[in-house]
Amino acid sequence: MVLCPVIRKLVGKRVVLASASPRRQEILNSAGLRFEVVPSRFKETLDKAAFSTPYEYALETAKQKALEVANRMNKKDFRSPDVVIGADTIVSVDGQILEKPADKQHAYSMLSRLNGKEHSVFTGVAIVLCSTKDKQLETEVFEFYEETKVKFSDLSEELLWEYIHSGEPMDKAGGYGIQSLGGMLVEYVHGDFLNVVGFPLNHFCKKLVELYYPPSKDAIHHVKHDSVPSVETFEVLSDEESGSSNSTQQNVTSMLKGESAFSCGDPGSLRKKEVAQHVSGEPMANCSENVENQAPFPTILIELLDGFKASKAMFVACKLKVFDLLKGKDILKAKDVAAHINASVCGIERLLDACTALELLNKTNEGYSNTELANKFLVSDSEYSLHGFIIHANDYVWQFFTHLESAVKEGTNQNHQIFEKKAQNLFQDTFYHSRETKLRFMNAMHCIIKVTARDVATAFDLSGFRSACDLGGCTGALAHVLVQEYPDLHVTVFELPDVIENISCFQPLGQGSSRITFTPGDFFKDNIPKADLYILSRILHDWSDDKIDILLSKISDTCKPGSGLLLAEMVLDKKRRHGRSAWLQSLNMLVQTEGKERSCFEYRCLLERHGFRNVQIVQTGNWLDAILCTKC
Numbered sequence: 001m002v003l004c005p006v007i008r009k010l011v012g013k014r015v016v017l018a019s020a021s022p023r024r025q026e027i028l029n030s031a032g033l034r035f036e037v038v039p040s041r042f043k044e045t046l047d048k049a050a051f052s053t054p055y056e057y058a059l060e061t062a063k064q065k066a067l068e069v070a071n072r073m074n075k076k077d078f079r080s081p082d083v084v085i086g087a088d089t090i091v092s093v094d095g096q097i098l099e100k101p102a103d104k105q106h107a108y109s110m111l112s113r114l115n116g117k118e119h120s121v122f123t124g125v126a127i128v129l130c131s132t133k134d135k136q137l138e139t140e141v142f143e144f145y146e147e148t149k150v151k152f153s154d155l156s157e158e159l160l161w162e163y164i165h166s167g168e169p170m171d172k173a174g175g176y177g178i179q180s181l182g183g184m185l186v187e188y189v190h191g192d193f194l195n196v197v198g199f200p201l202n203h204f205c206k207k208l209v210e211l212y213y214p215p216s217k218d219a220i221h222h223v224k225h226d227s228v229p230s231v232e233t234f235e236v237l238s239d240e241e242s243g244s245s246n247s248t249q250q251n252v253t254s255m256l257k258g259e260s261a262f263s264c265g266d267p268g269s270l271r272k273k274e275v276a277q278h279v280s281g282e283p284m285a286n287c288s289e290n291v292e293n294q295a296p297f298p299t300i301l302i303e304l305l306d307g308f309k310a311s312k313a314m315f316v317a318c319k320l321k322v323f324d325l326l327k328g329k330d331i332l333k334a335k336d337v338a339a340h341i342n343a344s345v346c347g348i349e350r351l352l353d354a355c356t357a358l359e360l361l362n363k364t365n366e367g368y369s370n371t372e373l374a375n376k377f378l379v380s381d382s383e384y385s386l387h388g389f390i391i392h393a394n395d396y397v398w399q400f401f402t403h404l405e406s407a408v409k410e411g412t413n414q415n416h417q418i419f420e421k422k423a424q425n426l427f428q429d430t431f432y433h434s435r436e437t438k439l440r441f442m443n444a445m446h447c448i449i450k451v452t453a454r455d456v457a458t459a460f461d462l463s464g465f466r467s468a469c470d471l472g473g474c475t476g477a478l479a480h481v482l483v484q485e486y487p488d489l490h491v492t493v494f495e496l497p498d499v500i501e502n503i504s505c506f507q508p509l510g511q512g513s514s515r516i517t518f519t520p521g522d523f524f525k526d527n528i529p530k531a532d533l534y535i536l537s538r539i540l541h542d543w544s545d546d547k548i549d550i551l552l553s554k555i556s557d558t559c560k561p562g563s564g565l566l567l568a569e570m571v572l573d574k575k576r577r578h579g580r581s582a583w584l585q586s587l588n589m590l591v592q593t594e595g596k597e598r599s600c601f602e603y604r605c606l607l608e609r610h611g612f613r614n615v616q617i618v619q620t621g622n623w624l625d626a627i628l629c630t631k632c
């Protein structure tokens with residue numbers, strides 16, 4: 001997302017937040033970061049006297065939290081994450097460090113100390129970059145801290161106790177939560193509010209800028225603004241090769257200052273103005289005068305207007321196997337790529353340049369090479385390849401979206417437009433009508449399940465279940481992860497015979513595959529196998545409430561009380577800023593299927609009317625969320 005290009009630098013990396021703090025998860029989630037949560041087991045018992053300042057203590061604790069998680073994850077599957085983030089928040093008053101209170105009396109003594117005074121809240125943050133060499137973890141630690149000053153009003157004993165009895169102080173440093181009831185205790189805050197809540201997001205983004213866009217010394221200028229302090233910025237129009245990353249840097253620096261990178265009209269004119277000012281050494285003051293006279297640049301609309309072009313550029317590059325070609329070679333010129341894939345040089349050059357602008361390729365004077373993101377997700381045989389899903393989007397979904405207008409007017413899928421007849425049986429008549437379309441669809445589903453399976457499988461502790469049945473489990477990709485995660489679990493994949501016939505094309509010879517059985521059948525028509533845990537991964541979104549009722553009632557009748565039902569779906573949530581995928585996916589369901597994406601509330605209602613209770617949801621931060629419930 002253009003709004004936050006620096007967060008986008010972490011896309012495609014396995015990012016782990018080593019913290020159980022729901023506030024930290026929420027702050028990073030709302031910044032659009034995708035990450036896993038693995039709470040640290042590091043005991044926060046460092047000797048405070050050994051640190052000369054409170055923030056050094058917070059920094060060391062944050063670092064130890066992150067390193068403990070990195071080490072544990074590396075030991076567990078010899079696959080370290082790419083980035084682990086640890087944080088520690090403390091309150092400091094009169095030279096003393098306050099952490100979370102042990103009990104109510106302790107909370108009272110903390111809050112009494114803070115009463116009527118100013119104190120500091122420090123959060124230490126450690127960003128640990130991990131790599132593995134011969135199964136050994138190698139780490140590079142970057143750390144920083146942020147200080148925010150908070151002043152409490154003069155508070156009565158009665159109010160303090162009332163606040164303590166609310167229960168809010170117990171899991172919070174200093175015994176208060178400024179974001180909730182504790183906000184009433186506070187007279188003023190100087191500094192970053194989110195730092196008090198547990199994570200200094202602004203400083204974190206600046207640190208990422210330092211890490212991912214390190215400035216070359218001679219590129220830095222100090223640009224003076226009229227009313228804002230001087231900031232470091234970059235020469236925008238340097239040479240052609242480095243232009244794109246510098247402009248990203250420009251956007252990021254501006255964003256962190258709350259400015260729009262294009263606030264002076266069109267992007268080109270802003271660039272020219274800045275360069276002219278750099279050259280002449282004059283301040284930027286005139287720029288802000290112009291802002292008032294011009295309409296703000298609708299960056300988000302331009303992004304949406306360009307969205308389909310960007311998608312299609314990536315689709316075509318995948319279809320032509322550009323990323324596969326570049327995987328094996330270090331760097332290729334456009335003419336070599338064109339020769340390999342039998343395409344025009346001028347056309348390929350445009351495509352490669354567009355892919356470079358989209359950060360899928362790197363370009364230097366020697367030619368083009370894959371970015372890390374492309375190597376990981378766009379090469380067709382990479383472990384987490386999305387190639388099959390992209391081909392499905394290009395060859396199939398794209399056509400449906402050209403009929404979106406009719407779908408919206410008619411309120412129904414557009415199979416009749418694509419296949420020239422109404423689909424009687426959704427899957428048989430559409431995705432599975434030929435071997436080629438069937439394999440393409442299976443490949444697409446296989447891709448999605450591979451990148452989401454681990455997060456779905458570990459969203460809840462499923463170790464209490466001995467047998468699971470993945471209804472519509474396609475190629476068995478989720479089953480493979482489940483048996484790896486849970487050594488005592490046996491999984492039956494219940495799928496249409498047509499699908500099972502072709503699963504050999506997708507079978508990894510993974511550990512534990514003897515605990516996976518494929519059983520042919522149609523979950524609407526046939527008896528379903530008995531199991532302790534039923535799984536429906538991306539199934540319910542294909543169907544209307546009526547069909548879901550048939551399926552859930554069948555599962556409910558088959559399973560014993562105490563059995564589990566795990567759903568993996570994109571859950572609609574208005575509050576989630578990065579939740580737009582789910583809303584777009586719901587449109588996709590309209591043009592293609594009988595179903596839709598649903599909110600947590602809608603799933604809960606569907607499940608509860610078939611006797612499933614204790615409905616819990618985990619937003620995994622990955623494509624699919626997980627919902628677990630129990631049969632009563």
Ligand SMILES: Cc1cn([C@H]2C[C@H](O)[C@@H](COP(=O)(O)OP(=O)(O)OP(=O)(O)O)O2)c(=O)[nH]c1=O
Pocket residue numbers: 018019020021022023024039040044065087088089090091100121171172173174176177178179182196197198
């Ligand atoms: C001062 C203050 C702290 N806090 C919270 C932020 C942190 O979650 C917590 C401080 O404890 P931490 O030890 O920093 O974090 P944690 O125990 O919640 O999570 P983990 O150790 O797994 O990372 O206090 C607020 O939510 N509001 C506040 O106003």
